[in-house]
Amino acid sequence: MTAIDHALPIAVIGAGFSGTMAAIQLLATLPRSRPVLLCERADAFGRGLAYATRAPAHLLNLRAANMSAFSDRPHHFEAWLAEEGAEGVRRTPAGTFAPRGVYGRYLSELLRQALTADGLPRLRLVNDAVTDLEPSGGGFVLRTEGGQAHPVAGAVLAAGNLAGPGEPASRHRVDPWQPERFGRLHPHLPVLIVGTGLTMVDTVATLRGQGFSGHIVAVSRRGLLPNVHEPAEAWPAPNLTTGDLASLSALVGRIRREVASARAAGVDWRGVVDGLRPVTDFIWRSLPAPERDRFLRHLRPFWDVHRHRTAPPAAQAIDEEIARGSLTVLAGRIRAIADEEAHAVVTLLPRGEEQPRDLEVQCILDATGIGRVSETQDPLLRRLMARGLVRPGPFGLGLDAGPDYRALGTRGGGRLWTLGPLLRGVLWECIAVPDIRNQAAEVADLVAMDLERAEAA
Ligand SMILES: Cc1cc2nc3c(=O)[nH]c(=O)nc-3n(C[C@H](O)[C@H](O)[C@H](O)COP(=O)(O)OP(=O)(O)OC[C@H]3O[C@@H](n4cnc5c(N)ncnc54)[C@H](O)[C@@H]3O)c2cc1C
Structure with a gap:
């Protein structure tokens, strides 16, 4: 990998939860001489598709207890909520649920703190749509719809939830x-x-x-x-055998047995589904490709209504x-x-x-949900695919990436990382806050290590 100017920024494209947290973690991890350029095409930073709503009836679908932006400070959001005295928060026997707009305010506040932290203007906001990353030296020239050109040392693609295919066709x-x-x-x-x-x-x-x-x-x-969410005790993740992972039917049989054992012990099925979370990506990666394909075609709607409550x-x-x-x-x-x-x-x-x-x-x-990378009309992703910097990942759901979050394209890897819903397919559990906050911290570490190696070269 080519050596890189130590003063060029790292760009983060997209300022929803993924990009906001990637930027905050990069600021905490990179040397103080390295700026971060956070680019967002929407009016507001720190909200994205999920938290831009101001409707009080649009509640988070995860309990406040699971929504901290930092995995090493699990009560951070709950403490902020209590201090803020935020309106519209619903306390239920199944937990506390805040309006999504309130969560957007939490993220905007974190971003504001990052902007003014340590007295150095290290975080630069670019309110424009990124349209291209042109390889240049070891990094890129980042181009925007508004005609800006920024030389950057590398980029983190956090473009998030893609628009659907635009169906059904109707003028209404x-x-x-x-x-x-x-x-x-x-x-x-x-x-x-x-x-x-x-x-x-x-x-x-x-x-x-x-x-x-x-x-x-x-x-x-x-x-x-x-x-719906209900109070549920946790049930431990099952110790899955090679036989359990050989086929979808074997896996479903095993999970059904697990639910029956939980029920016999007085634990609701929700405890079993939640208990699978730490091993879901392992399951996804371990299942043979034809079985993953069967899951997508037949079982996914059933999984979604049990998992996303x-x-x-x-x-x-x-x-x-x-x-x-x-x-x-x-x-x-x-x-x-x-x-x-x-x-x-x-x-x-x-x-x-x-x-x-x-x-x-x-x-x-x-309301059919989120689009696939293989069908996307998103100008930036199409441009990056044409350049060979990225390519669709498994089943065309998201982008292909290595275990180090580096985007994989048809030409040799550049300094381009990705996280969040764009990793769908490579990972399965990658779209919710508890997953993305870990990814943001890991990506920041990996970017820092890469740049350190390049500077030493
Ligand atoms: C309606 C909804 C509700 C949800 N509720 C929850 C919840 O309660 N709890 C939970 O854990 N998860 C929830 N999720 C999951 C959600 O995907 C994640 O929590 C998280 O918000 C994903 O953030 P993101 O930044 O990756 O994506 P997004 O929110 O989609 O943000 C991506 C951002 O990138 C910007 N962008 C894209 N392309 C460009 C470009 N070329 N140039 C500049 N900017 C660009 C977009 O404008 C957008 O602001 C919800 C998702 C949705 C859609």
Whole structure:
């Protein structure tokens, strides 16, 4: 690897949770002479897709006890919450759940502290979309949409959750993350949400928060709703054998037996699912590729609704909607959409039925979740793929990367690291705060070691 100028910054691309924490950890780990350039295309730093919301009904889906930004200070967020006296915090028998906007404020506050720490302007904020990394010397020239060019020693790609494929195609389709674009909704025509997971739960809250009082229909292939958090004792991670990991069916059988043993001991299935967390990546890596593929095609929705659970107040709001008949959750497929001037006619085939039904809706909200790298239209990722600096990882879910978080491309490795949801596929547990906070600290150590070696060369 080429030697590198000791005064060039390390760039961090994206200032959601991953990029914010990577920048904070880099500032703590790199020598004081090395600046950090944190680039974010959205208006706000330290929020990202998950924590930009200001809606009080959008609650964190993890307990406050699990949301510290630092793994070596596990009570950091809870202590901040207590000191802040933040509004909208919900205390339930299953734990404390804060609004996601409050968590965004916590991250912004950490960033503000990092900006003013040690009296040195080492953290530079660039409020622009990064469009390219042009290899130069041992590092890159980072280019932005607004025409800026910054020479950098290396970069950490923290671009996070990718936009979905933009389906179903309809002029009435609206992005659930852009509520300002919902327009004026009329109570007499239903709204269709495609997807029945956590994003659907949020979208229902957003619609009601905007005063929409009409009927909401949510559809997904299986119509599965996320489970709710409940108090659950921890159950130890199972000692998995080679036989357990030989196939998906062997693994599922083993986990079912584990759940039965837990139940016999008075422990809820949630304790077993949570207990798997430390070994989930090991399981993912150990399963043969065809079995991982089977998991993605058949089992993933079931895993997701058990693993990614809702805060009790959010689940209660959905239960009440269903009981009132103001929300209908359907299992089925969309067969066709015919756009009319003021509405769309959606043809749905309910699961297990032979006759499709037509549904007139005034808008369609795509809550099917996060896009895959292999299908992304993201200009930066497409540019980096064209340059051979990155490539899609297993199953095209995220980017390919080594165990040292270094992005793998078709040309030799550069000083480009990645973390967070972009690692989906290489890792399985990489999208939530407890995973990303560890990755951010590890990436910072690895970048520091790499630069130290290069400076010594
Ligand atoms: C709605 C939602 C709720 C969630 N709730 C929780 C929760 O309660 N608890 C939990 O642990 N996890 C939760 N998650 C998981 C979440 O993925 C992680 O907690 C974390 O927020 C991921 O952060 P990120 O920075 O990797 O991604 P993102 O939040 O997607 O942030 C990426 C950032 O990069 C910026 N960016 C992208 N490309 C560029 C570019 N080219 N130039 C400049 N900037 C760029 C984007 O604008 C964005 O701000 C939630 C996820 C979602 C989507």
